[in-house]
Amino acid sequence: MNLLTFLRYFIKGLTKDNEPKQIALAISFGIFIGIIPKNNLLVHILFILFLCFKINIPFFIISIIFFSLISPLTDPLTDKIGYFILTLDSLKGFFTELYNMPIVPWTSFNNTVVMGGITLSIILFLPLYFLSLKIVSYYNIKLKDKILNSKIVKALKMSFLFEWYFKND
């Protein structure tokens, strides 16, 4: 198997799981990683954890990139949410325990933007899931045929790239 074939298989693998629910779940998971800083253990744990689910990976990655790009806009809000939670007297004992535990501090849970980002992601998870589901369903019913019959897509289908992609080995 040459490198190009390997790449083709990889792309095919990535484009599997394209049910509306799987796409919506991928977008909703993407916000968790997208809006928090990336230099901590929590990001790696969440990434591995989310990949264990059958979600649409390209949409998951696109979602992470999208939310990372808009994160400077969300940071002031997440910082305030995080600061509020991390300084709650009722949770102080719990956070102190976490802070003194091994490995846990590597998650940067005590960073206001991380804590706020995760909280905001949990709050937005279900609304975002249903919104994404609606958008994907709308796309399948109203736009899919139009797009597939568009001149650009037709031209692409006739190109060698399309042939190469669907070629059987």
Place this chain on the structure above:
Amino acid sequence: MIRYSYILPRILIILIVYLFFYFLFDSILRIALIKSLESIFEAKVEISKVKTSFINPSIEIYNLSVGNKNDEFKNLFEFKKFAFSLKLKPLFEKKFVIENSILSGLAFNTPRKTSCKIKIEKMKLPPFMEKYIDELKNYAELRFDTIKSQAVDEIKFDFENLSSVKRLKEIEEKYNTEYKNISESINFDKYSDEIKKIQDDIDKVKREKNFIKQVKLAVEVKKRIEKLQKDFKNDKNEIEKRISEIRFYYGEVEKAKKDDINTISNTLRLPKIDKDSISKMLFGKIVYEKFQYYYLLLNNAEKYIPQNPKKMIFEEKRKRGRIIKYLKKENFPSFLLKNLSVDGYIGEDENKIFYKASVKNITNEPYLYQNPLLMELYGKNDKGYISLKSDIEIYNNKSRTIFEFKNMAFSGVKLGKNNFVINLEKGFSDIRCEINTSSNIVDGKINILFHDILVNSDVKINEKIDNIIKNTISSIKGFNLSVFITGKLKEPSIIIESDVGGIISESMTKEYKKEVEGIKKKIEEKINVEIEKYKKKFEEEALKRKQDLKEKINEKSGDIEKKIQDLLKNIKI
């Protein structure tokens, strides 16, 4: 809903990583340890086995030996086992905390079967060390090369340039001036003129008709004659006194002669045999080499000592968000070894001393763990003991170390270099070393008493010196060596003192003193011969001139005296 195609390959990777650590990690760590230790000690390092465990984090190192770069068939040190386990919890914070560790079978200077030489790029020495080494070379090679005693017959000197001769000439000149002055003063013309005037006045008195007036004038003239006679007598006596007082200023000549002898003796290039030079020449090499070795070792160790021990905990800088800090129950430094137990032996055969030691509180972040680094070692046998106590307060930049070793057996120690070598075949030494540091200042004193020694020398300077040193050295049964290290820690001054330097210096000075005295005597004789010739000529001349002066004064004064007598007769009324 679970994606097994994603999970299974990752489990496989984890398994491969585990197998790598299980089978290969120990070997890789062993090689890495060997390479890093070889770069520090510049000699071959061997480790038979390294065993690590990740479940209960621990490392065990077996049979480590570090070669001695200065003696290829000796190990600097070796040990049988070094084992320690790390605390798991701090490890997750990238902190290495060792509660207890064991180092067993630590022995120094042990023999090895294979050479330990390896090729390693040498570390550049600091300028002050290079200066010391140059100084050492000078002491080892040049000092005794200048020792050459010349035969007296070969001594050439220009007689005319001797200060004693110059002094003689000055005396001669002074004498000539004096002679001239005396000779000129033997003139008495003023008396002849006065006599003539008095004679005229006597004639006038004789012509006077008034008797009373005549008597009165005669009395006045007589008084003048008597005064003239008295003045003349004084003048004559004065001149005679000056003639008799003419003498040779030999005291000054003698003084000048002594200076001449010293000046000529100094041109003999006699050896500079002060005790400090000898001490430096004998022990300089060994002291500087040891100092250089430990300095480079300290330089390597310094990489692991924090530059600013009072530095506060690192600042948490985040581009995004704020860090909320909570109370830390146990705040460990990133490296902490609480206790290291060491046992082993020092020395060989019947002189072996088994010891036990402990090192406490080694850390790289003293501001987090402010307990001082403590080192203690003690061991003894029926002949002596070894003891070390060190208290290093890295946090306060202070340290105090006392090391003692009573009856340390040694053999085959070579002191000096090239043409001046003293071999300490065997013997014992009592060492006491006390080094205190405060901030960047060091104040250290190392005292070593060598005793019950069997010693010989290998000296090739010249027969005479060789014999002096050999005889002196063979009679030595013990001596003392003191090394003082003071000043700035990075650029200390090293002073070496030893009574062996004093002993050799004394016997050489004693021997050379005789020779120098002999040479001086011969030079004196030579100068005396020349001076005597000159003196004889000068004295003969002076004697003749003295005689001339006496004759001249007698002749001149006789005439004047006769005229005065005539005047006195004429004035009788």
